[in-house]
Amino acid sequence: MRGYVPGEQPQDDGWTKLNTNENPYPPSPKVVEAIQAAATGRLNIYPDATATEFREAAAELFGVTPDWILAGNGSDENLTILIRSFCDPGSQIVYPYPSYVLYESLAAIQGCSVSRLLLRADLSWDSSEAAELSEAARLVFVPNPNSPTGNLWSADELQQLLPRDGILVLDEAYADFADSPHSGELLREERFAQRMVVTRTFSKSYSLAGIRFGFSVADPELTGGMHKVRDSYNCDAVATAAATAAIRDQDWMLANRRKVLATRVRLATALAELGFNVTPSQANFIWCQHPSGRHQQIYEALKERKILVRFMQFAGVRAESGLDDGLRITVGTDEQTDLLLAALTTIMPEQT
Numbered sequence: 001m002r003g004y005v006p007g008e009q010p011q012d013d014g015w016t017k018l019n020t021n022e023n024p025y026p027p028s029p030k031v032v033e034a035i036q037a038a039a040t041g042r043l044n045i046y047p048d049a050t051a052t053e054f055r056e057a058a059a060e061l062f063g064v065t066p067d068w069i070l071a072g073n074g075s076d077e078n079l080t081i082l083i084r085s086f087c088d089p090g091s092q093i094v095y096p097y098p099s100y101v102l103y104e105s106l107a108a109i110q111g112c113s114v115s116r117l118l119l120r121a122d123l124s125w126d127s128s129e130a131a132e133l134s135e136a137a138r139l140v141f142v143p144n145p146n147s148p149t150g151n152l153w154s155a156d157e158l159q160q161l162l163p164r165d166g167i168l169v170l171d172e173a174y175a176d177f178a179d180s181p182h183s184g185e186l187l188r189e190e191r192f193a194q195r196m197v198v199t200r201t202f203s204k205s206y207s208l209a210g211i212r213f214g215f216s217v218a219d220p221e222l223t224g225g226m227h228k229v230r231d232s233y234n235c236d237a238v239a240t241a242a243a244t245a246a247i248r249d250q251d252w253m254l255a256n257r258r259k260v261l262a263t264r265v266r267l268a269t270a271l272a273e274l275g276f277n278v279t280p281s282q283a284n285f286i287w288c289q290h291p292s293g294r295h296q297q298i299y300e301a302l303k304e305r306k307i308l309v310r311f312m313q314f315a316g317v318r319a320e321s322g323l324d325d326g327l328r329i330t331v332g333t334d335e336q337t338d339l340l341l342a343a344l345t346t347i348m349p350e351q352t
């Protein structure tokens with residue numbers, strides 16, 4: 001199998017890092033306090049195996065009881081737990097394409113086969129193709145908002161993807177940046193209840209990519225099954241304390257969200273002025289394509305100036321969708337955006 005290749009993570013200073021959708025703002029001071037308290041506390045003993053306090057806080061946010069919540073070592077671990085819980089070798093996995101290709105690597109590890117639901121130019125799918133592919137799937141993964149395109153699918157569109165005897169996984173890594181960030185109600189709707197799992201991460205809206213923490217929300221029967229599969233102590237005491245403090249400080253997260261959304265508008269406008277086709281985004285990044293098609297060259301020219309964006313290529317997309325390649329640019333601070341736009345202003349005339 002081919003392993004998943006994550007984004008570049010330079011560890012030296014001086015980079016304007018707009019390639020892996022981290023939050024440009026720091027986490028809440030309460031998170032730092034919680035980490036310090038956990039680090040000076042009881043590191044010699046095992047953590048709470050079920051992250052009780054965290055689950056109580058997350059449950060409150062979603063309007064469910066704590067037995068709906070399962071904590072993970074980053075939401076990527078929640079995705080792994082899902083595949084290990086629900087799929088056997090040979091099981092069918094479906095996901096819209098282009099989107100988060102990690103699903104394919106996870107499927108390969110479990111010996112599952114993957115069907116891609118190819119997106120059209122307007123980022124919709126063909127509803128009969130969707131129903132046909134999803135019908136026999138054990139798991140259907142949908143990032144909502146999608147990465148790299150940043151669009152959000154509606155509940156009615158998602159309903160088309162419910163498998164007959166399987167689970168729809170809504171990967172909501174970027175949901176806090178969307179206009180309607182809460183899927184709690186959706187989870188309790190008759191049509192989705194017991195057939196859907198939502199995953200969330202602390203890496204984006206909560207500014208905690210350096211602390212690995214994510215969680216899933218699902219009916220207690222599904223969650224109970226997943227608890228059997230995960231490692232007993234999959235989340236360490238320090239990360240759990242950090243995530244608990246972060247989720248309790250909604251004001252901090254929402255204040256950073258507002259700043260990101262304001263810069264998103266500014267970035268989208270400026271990119272359009274530079275001649276890019278910009279896809280409207282419901283996430284903390286922007287997918288853009290230039291009529292010249294010189295995305296790799298633009299990426300490289302930015303990298304020479306120590307500005308990292310994500311150049312993405314997708315083989316086998318639907319013909320005429322135009323989704324073969326493009327640039328995914330994280331919404332940074334206003335200062336980072338100034339640097340990016342100044343560099344692009346120099347680069348673009350050379351590239352067109």
Ligand SMILES: Cc1ncc(COP(=O)(O)O)c(C=O)c1O
Nearest residue numbers: 074075076100143173201203214
């Ligand atoms: C769609 C999607 N899901 C999940 C993740 C992983 O998040 P985490 O850092 O919690 O593992 C990412 C990270 O970029 C993502 O883009």
